[in-house]
Amino acid sequence: MALMPVKDALARLLDGAVPLASETVAIGRAAWRVLATDIAALRTQPPFDASAMDGYAVRAADVAATPVTLHVIGEAPAGKGFTSKVGPGEAVRIFTGAPVPAGADAVLIQENTRLSPGGVEALEPVAAFRNIRRQGLDFREGESLLGAGRVLDPAAVSLAAAANHATLPVIRKPLVAILATGDELLPPGSETGPDQIISSNAYGVAAVIEKMGGVPLDLGIVPDDRPAIAAAIDSAREAGADVIVTLGGASVGDHDLVREVLTSSGMTLDFWKIAMRPGKPLMFGRLGDVRVLGLPGNPVASLVCSHLFVAPLVARLGGRPYALDIRDAVLGVDMAENDQREDYVRARVETRDGVLVAAPFPVQDSSMLRILADANALIVRPPFAPAAPAGSPCRVVLLR
Structure with missing residues (x-):
């Protein structure tokens, strides 16, 4: 079966995703929210000379x-x-x-x-x-001040307050449930046994969700057990989650049960497996009105997929503009030819004589979080890209 290209997977993921319904919040809680409707001045400022x-x-x-x-x-x-x-x-x-x-x-x-x-x-x-x-120098009563979709940064929220708005209509924050699965996982701070590891993916994914204006709901670690996974999915739906993000368990192993349980729970599978490295076993489906995104269990793949797929989805549902920071650069070292998957290669980018130069880390194993933490960019290598010598043009996604 042919793997789905990354751009097609993103288009399918975002298809039909629109900003959520609005809610009204006090002006003191409106900072960094997204305005749901246009607002006008309720008074004139200054009200006198x-x-x-x-x-x-x-x-x-x-x-x-x-x-x-x-x-x-x-x-x-x-x-x-x-x-x-x-x-x-x-x-x-x-x-x-x-x-x-x-x-x-x-x-x-x-x-x-x-x-x-x-x-x-x-x-x-x-x-x-x-x-x-002069009276009305800043604005006059009834004058339009801020448009729908405006992120209420400090200047915008101060302007709304000066215009006498005690409350503001804002787009509801997307609630994103995070479900980590695996018998081998323990929470940070645990004493691990000989066959166990510390669960880390949920925290990075939650950070991406918060940065995009969403609310992460950590469902904790669920064992590789069908009833336990089904119960966790039910709890996410009962909590009103707009999105469910699963971590691991969506591949092809005998203990990868997430896709099976979701399908049994009524999920319509949209796609599974994409032409991307790291992140091939990405899954997307719909469980009623809830969008379900299954991320790979490997930590780096999970976080790279969060930047490419979770971030734009949460931003779209929250009414926020979002685009990856993609820039032109040149390779700092030779790179080998690529296969059929689009590669996102961890790299360090620096400016030399006004040009961005990207140097990939020599080891790219998808379990190595330290390299991702040290990287400030991802080199994007298209499918079947030929071998490229140092100095060749490339595209990079800036992470920081």
């Missing part, structure tokens, strides 16, 4: 020729404006953010004044409306 500096509210005509002494008739701190009108030859002591009193049309900054027995002496002229933030 406001002083942009500490100084004196004056009539520009009174200080056109300086020095000149003005009579100080009051004070306007922020939050408590001066209620009378500024007349000819008068000034009001004013502070940043305070409303400019009626009659005044400029703010003379404090540095350009000097106190005098008769009031305050203006040492420099000031033009009309100088040092004043």
Whole structure:
């Protein structure tokens, strides 16, 4: 059976995936969420002509020729404006953010004044409306401010708060259940027996999910047992998972039971096995409305597939833009010809004379996490790529 190309597998995975329904959250919990609908200003900002500096509210005509002494008739701190009108030859002591009193049309900054027995002496002229933030300078009530799909970064969430939104409509975070299977697995911190290893894949996959704005739901480690696997799948569905990610157990061994149990539970298998290294035994199917993604058990394959498949799926369901950071580079060493699978080769990339140079690690075993942690890129080698000498062009996926 021919293996499915990576691009076709990704297209099948994302087919029909749309942002989830919206929910309303308090403004204090909206940071880094995705806005579900356009929002408009509920107020005008500034709501009045406001002083942009500490100084004196004056009539520009009174200080056109300086020095000149003005009579100080009051004070306007922020939050408590001066209620009378500024007349000819008068000034009001004013502070940043305070409303400019009626009659005044400029703010003379404090540095350009000097106190005098008769009031305050203006040492420099000031033009009309100088040092004043005009009403509505930032936005006006009813004006559109942020569009649907905007990630609420610090500036966006501050703008929404300034526009008087106490709550915001955001796209619900995808809930992604993670199920690790294997009799040999124990959680970190365990004392391992002679036939056991520490389970690590779930933590890396969860980190990818969180980075993409999803919520990982760790179902723990399940033994290679059909009823136990079925029970874990049922618990994921009961929790309302949008996606179930299984780790291991989807290959062809006698103890690889995940695909069989999922199919028995009603999963419609879309594809199984793709033309990719590492990551050949990738599985995808649908269990009702739940998307099921079976990742390989090998740690590196699991994480590489997370970057290529889990990340875009979670981003799409969460309404976030996402694309791999793929760049042009050149090979730092010779590379042999490739077979029928698309290769994602762990490498270290550095810039030399303005050019990205990618050097693959000499050992690429899919169990070696340390190499993946040391790598900052993956060299993408197309199927049947010919042997390439150092200096040949290549494409790299930047990981960091």
